[in-house]
Amino acid sequence: MSAQLAFFTSIAFSSLAWGIVTARVIWPALRLRSRADALRPLLVLHSFRFIGLSFLVPGVVAPDLPAAFAQSAAYGDIIAAMLALLSLLLLPRGAGLTLAWIFNLWGTADLLNAFYQANSSGLSAGQLGATYFIPTVVVPLLLLTHGISFYLLLRPQPAAEALAVAR
DSSP states (O other): OOHHHHHHHHHHHHHHHHHHHIIIIIHHHHTTSOHHHHHHHHHHHHGGGGGGGGGGSBTTBOTTSOHHHHHHHHHHHHHHHHHHHHHHHHTTSHHHHHHHHHHHHHHHHHHHHHHHHHHHTTOOGGGGGGGGHIIIIIHHHHHHHHHHHHHHHHSOOOHHHHHHHHO
């Protein structure tokens, strides 16, 4: 099996496995919570996106890792992590929900941009070095949790929760 095929197979299996975990564990644990209470664990998860800075560390990645991909992924991830932390600090107030929207839009766009940059720069799986686990294990979970976050942000808010946020 070629390295690229193994890479994409890993992403596919990770997406399937995280999809099962999301359906059986994550969503049942969040679905009955208030919007802010459901967003908190998702934002905590995304606060670990600082790990994307490892794309900039020589020796962790191959020296020929395309700079356009590495810089875009690393800096996009650290901004997503900071937005997640700020949202977490400000929830459940309106500013926290606004930041949660900004984080979710930014974070999703950042992940999709990383896929685009990887493809347009001709990145090969071996160039990722030790960061191989990020797109194969972590990114599928992040994409799924962004989807859940969008649902939570769009879901109608119960009247009692709306009053609590307004205070």
